Amino acid sequence: xxxxxxxxxxxxxxxxxxxxxxxxxxxxxxxxxxxxxxxxxxxxxxxxxxxxxxxxxxxxxxxxxxxxxxxxxxxxxxxxxxxxxxxxxxxxxxxxxxxxxxxxxxxxxxxxxxxxxxxxxxxxxxxxxxxxxxxxxxxxxxxxxxxxxxxxxxxxxxxxxxxxxxxxxxxxxxxxxxxxxxxxxxxxxxxxxxxxxxxxxxxxxxxxxxxxxxxxxxxxxxxxxxxxxxxxxxxxxxxxxxxxxxxxxxxxxxxxxxxxxxxxxxxxxxxxxxxxxxxxxxxxxxxxxxxxxxxxxxxxxxxxxxxxxxxxxxxxxxxxxxxxxxxxxxxxxxxxxxxxxxxxxxxxxxxxxxxxxxxxxxxxxxxxxxxxxxxxxxxxxxxxxxxxxxxxxxxxxxxxxxxxxxxxxxxxxxxxxxxxxxxxxxxxxxxxxxxxxxxxxxxxxxxxxxxxxxxxxxxxxxxxxxxxxxxxxxxxxxxxxxxxxxxxxxxxxxxxxxxxxxxxxxxxxxxxxxxxxxxxxxxxxxxxxxxxxxxxxxxxxxxxxxxxxxxxxxxxxxxxxxxxxxxxxxxxxxxxxxxxxxxxxxxxxxxxxxxxxxxxxxxxxxxxxxxxxxxxxxxxxxxxxxxxxxxxxxxxxxxxxxxxxxxxxxxxxxxxxxxxxxxxxxxxxx
Ligand SMILES: [Zn+2]
Numbered sequence: 269x270x271x272x273x274x275x276x277x278x279x280x281x282x283x284x285x286x287x288x289x290x291x292x293x294x295x296x297x298x299x300x301x302x303x304x305x306x307x308x309x310x311x312x313x314x315x316x317x318x319x320x321x322x323x324x325x326x327x328x329x330x331x332x333x334x335x336x337x338x339x340x341x342x343x344x345x346x347x348x349x350x351x352x353x354x355x356x357x358x359x360x361x362x363x364x365x366x367x368x369x370x371x372x373x374x375x376x377x378x379x380x381x382x383x384x385x386x387x388x389x390x391x392x393x394x395x396x397x398x399x400x401x402x403x404x405x406x407x408x409x410x411x412x413x414x415x416x417x418x419x420x421x422x423x424x425x426x427x428x429x430x431x432x433x434x435x436x437x438x439x440x441x442x443x444x445x446x447x448x449x450x451x452x453x454x455x456x457x458x459x460x461x462x463x464x465x466x467x468x469x470x471x472x473x474x475x476x477x478x479x480x481x482x483x484x485x486x487x488x489x490x491x492x493x494x495x496x497x498x499x500x501x502x503x504x505x506x507x508x509x510x511x512x513x514x515x516x517x518x519x520x521x522x523x524x525x526x527x528x529x530x531x532x533x534x535x536x537x538x539x540x541x542x543x544x545x546x547x548x549x550x551x552x553x554x555x556x557x558x559x560x561x562x563x564x565x566x567x568x569x570x571x572x573x574x575x576x577x578x579x580x581x582x583x584x585x586x587x588x589x590x591x592x593x594x595x596x597x598x599x600x601x602x603x604x605x606x607x608x609x610x611x612x613x614x615x616x617x618x619x620x621x622x623x624x625x626x627x628x629x630x631x632x633x634x635x636x637x638x639x640x641x642x643x644x645x646x647x648x649x650x651x652x653x654x655x656x657x658x659x660x661x662x663x664x665x666x667x668x669x670x671x672x673x674x675x676x677x678x679x680x681x682x683x684x685x686x687x688x689x690x691x692x693x694x695x696x697x698x699x700x701x702x703x704x705x706x707x708x709x710x711x712x713x714x715x716x717x718x719x720x721x722x723x724x725x726x727x728x729x730x731x732x733x734x735x736x737x738x739x740x741x742x743x744x745x746x747x748x749x750x751x752x753x754x755x756x757x758x759x760x761x762x763x764x765x766x767x768x769x770x771x772x773x774x775x776x777x778x779x780x781x782x783x784x785x786x787x788x789x790x791x792x793x794x795x796x797x798x799x800x801x802x803x804x805x806x807x808x809x810x811x812x813x814x815x816x817x818x819x820x821x822x823x824x825x826x827x828x829x830x831x832x833x834x835x836x837x838x839x840x841x842x843x844x845x846x847x848x849x850x851x852x853x854x855x856x857x858x859x860x861x862x863x864x865x866x867x868x869x870x871x872x873x874x875x876x877x878x879x880x881x882x883x884x885x886x887x888x889x890x891x892x893x894x895x896x897x898x899x900x901x902x903x904x905x906x907x908x909x910x911x912x913x914x915x916x917x918x919x920x921x922x923x924x925x926x927x928x929x930x931x932x933x934x935x936x937x938x
Contacts, residue, residue, distance in 0.1 A: 342414035356585035389448030431521030445497035559587035604706030720786035783855035867895035876911030
């Protein structure tokens with residue numbers, strides 16, 4: 269554990285600097301290098317020293333500020349009331365102290381507490397004016413936040429317009445909540461990032477925070493963020509109890525925590541039993557939590573309890589420790605990716621964490637190893653939670669063996685022995701040999717993988733054998749395999765031969781999109797492959813698309829477009845594609861959309877905010893039915909879908925005499 273004692277002012281300043289560095293990794297780069305648990309311990313250590321030595325407090329001390337700094341590229345606006353961060357604890361005793369303090373301050377012991385999940389996401393403040401979502405701000409520095417309104421609007425569970433039932437909608441209400449990403453989506457997101465050769469997110473929270481700070485809402489929409497609301501600025505003007513608050517928010521159609529995830533507690537025992545119950549079901553939740561939040565239920569008491577520095581006194585977060593284990597690093601090996609990137613991997617003494625045995629953990633890159641000073645034979649703490657990839661959190665330096673050498677990136681590729689180079693402007697190292705066997709093996713595995721050609725019985729081991737035996741060196745060789753060749757392989761019996769040949773044959777009729785995936789074009793993942801397939805319909809046509817034409821496909825960016833053009837400029841690639849086709853691989857054209865649908869080939873323009881769909885949802889529905897969407901109204905527009913508070917597009921449509929649709933009419937046509 270990085271737990272340590274501050275002895276003097278120098279230690280203190282060192283810790284301040286270290287924490288500032290951690291904050292930078294955490295908030296600016298969304299890539300923390302220590303666990304939250306360790307971070308919290310360091311902050312506590314810092315606070316303890318500052319309490320004893322108030323005259324020495326450094327003006328930049330992380331304890332003095334709340335949350336993240338503001339990000340460039342966003343406009344900043346003030347919060348109606350400051351967004352505080354909660355004090356937190358891992359200890360039952362401190363929880364007990366919290367309750368005692370409340371009793372003392374309120375001068376009574378008959379106090380109810382509302383307990384809720386502590387979502388492991390990023391805080392958001394959402395403003396509704398006359399029922400319409402007008403602004404969403406991040407916590408920022410607590411007083412001012414980044415305007416992420418457009419990004420927040422991509423969250424499908426969040427109403428753009430408050431539902432009104434019996435309740436009158438307030439003129440202005442600022443709802444507070446937490447933006448998060450579901451575990452399964454997080455998993456897919458990281459898989460895709462790996463596929464595209466990008467850094468993976470350390471955990472769902474960083475993925476949510478990072479996504480919210482993307483400058484392109486279209487990209488944000490792809491992250492499928494979600495939100496849970498749990499509070500209101502100036503809550504006392506709206507409700508009298510925190511427990512009631514949930515239902516109050518729910519009536520407006522705002523997403524709140526499930527009923528079983530908040531509770532009214534009378535005392536410490538009640539709170540602890542709620543905490544235990546939640547911790548037990550934690551694994552089964554579709555999202556990550558890192559503890560529970562305990563709030564005084566009586567909202568009026570919140571104001572009278574006041575604040576301490578950066579946190580309100582009426583609430584505390586009781587956090588669950590992350591699932592960690594101690595083990596040793598037996599070795600650090602290098603894995604070569606299909607694009608030649610060298611990834612260091614820690615080979616661990618197998619150990620059991622969070623329901624599974626862990627024997628390997630990615631060390632990401634050299635930078636990461638140097639930052640944490642990880643060496644072979646070190647005793648380390650590893651952490652795993654939910655679907656998160658196991659990681660090495662920190663080294664126990666007190667157990668370091670004498671002579672443990674610093675890790676160095678190999679100068680030569682361990683597989684082909686060609687030179688390794690540092691990728692310009694990145695932390696990555698790459699094998700420079702285009703014909704590297706290591707890279708080639710990865711490319712072949714990628715070709716046969718589930719989301720590409722999906723050749724069922726051709727996994728890593730079989731592929732490795734086929735390559736070693738000299739039977740396969742490029743994808744088309746797979747389609748030349750026959751019974752005779754396979755019978756030469758060790759362990760291959762009649763049945764396994766038949767299975768493999770059958771699955772190879774079956775893969776010939778792949779979808780066009782999977783075929784594109786299988787080519788392994790850099791920056792083309794499954795989503796881009798879908799877009800390219802639907803647009804070009806045919807490999808010959810795809811090969812001829814220019815950069816401009818590619819960029820014009822919605823969802824294809826500059827980098828991907830360049831990479832696609834570059835790929836098809838290489839004669840070797842064209843030859844290989846030709847060979848695959850001549851061996852019977854026949855990518856199936858994407859299904860034509862039904863031509864008899866009312867939307868077919870019609871051009872839609874959307875204006876105003878819709879009640880039942882987000883814009884992206886509406887666009888998707890139109891596209892699925894063969895229609896198109898455009899951002900501006902012209903003579904060619906067939907329909908303008910008009911939501912509430914429509915813009916100038918509505919005026920223009922009326923002027924040009926273009927048919928307008930209400931949301932109800934649109935739904936009926938669907
Ligand atoms: Zn190599």
